[in-house]
Amino acid sequence: MASVKLMVLDVLKPHEPSILELAKKIGTVKGVEGVDVTIMSVDRKVETAKITLEGSDFNYESILKIINDYGATVKSIDRVSTGKKLIGS
Template identity: 30%
Template sequence: MATIRRIILDVLKPHHPNAYEFAMFLADLGNEYVVHLAVIEVDENTETVQLELKAPSIDFELVQAAIIEMGASLHSIDEVDACSQINVNQQD
């Protein structure tokens, strides 16, 4: 089975939690998760952010559930780096 190593998401989130809290919550979801969050657009009630997550293995369903839990919505999956299990084992 393939694993996701990197994913870039377009997310619409409320102002609260702020970008720092949002990124930290996502980073705490898994081992070695690295989160880069950039605020792209701000309006009266929401922020459009681009999220880049990197890790040896990303649990996308968990990330998606966390986004929803924080009151945000996933607009699009803009980039994905996936690796087959054979390639993952060769890199260890």
């Protein structure tokens, strides 16, 4: 099966833990080489973040576990890139 090289997640999270902690923790997952977390909107109790992951064959389940452990929920997987080459980046 082709390995996942890039993934973009739309995530709903509480203000705490911060995106700094979340990004650092996701960065420790095996296979993840780059993490980018951008806040898209801020509400009174929650915020929406776009999490972009780059790497080679990282485990989505491990990442989902971390996101859920930080009290966040994945609303949608907005982009997945697999194969030997990244398209359009």
